[in-house]
Amino acid sequence: MQAPDPDYRLALELLSAVVGLMVGSFLATVVLRLPKNLPIVLDRSACPHCGRTLTPIELIPVVSWIVLRRRCRACGGPISAFYPVVELLSALVAVASVHWMPWPGAIVACLAGWCVLVVGGLVIRKWVPGSAGPGAQI
Numbered sequence: 001m002q003a004p005d006p007d008y009r010l011a012l013e014l015l016s017a018v019v020g021l022m023v024g025s026f027l028a029t030v031v032l033r034l035p036k037n038l039p040i041v042l043d044r045s046a047c048p049h050c051g052r053t054l055t056p057i058e059l060i061p062v063v064s065w066i067v068l069r070r071r072c073r074a075c076g077g078p079i080s081a082f083y084p085v086v087e088l089l090s091a092l093v094a095v096a097s098v099h100w101m102p103w104p105g106a107i108v109a110c111l112a113g114w115c116v117l118v119v120g121g122l123v124i125r126k127w128v129p130g131s132a133g134p135g136a137q138i
């Protein structure tokens with residue numbers, strides 16, 4: 001079997017990182033909302049302090065957390081590091097899957113890794129009170 005073109009491989013890993021960040025944003029929402037029986041898909045993300053619905057710019061994974069200096073743009077309330085940590089772990093799972101697994105096993109490995117991430121997040125949230133920080137209620 002011929003080795004993949006390095007440019008193609010790098011592009012695929014960058015694409016998987018971006019997809020991993022976006023999926024990670026959703027996974028963080030799942031971990032935070034599922035135990036509270038809150039809607040996961042139909043409800044827009046909002047500031048846990050003032051309740052303001054987040055704008056699309058504020059939903060960009062990791063970047064918005066850094067640009068906003070970990071604070072809500074409207075009320076200044078702290079935004080938990082839980083979000084970027086889950087987003088980065090999700091991106092890591094995606095890149096590692098694409099890097100080390102052949103197709104289509106990479107997709108299966110990535111989905112399995114994301115499931116482990118959600119279950120691990122739920123377990124940590126259950127057994128370590130306050131583990132997501134004060135800015136991670138919704």
Ligand SMILES: [Zn+2]
Pocket residue numbers: 047048049050051052072073074075076077
């Ligand atoms: Zn706010």
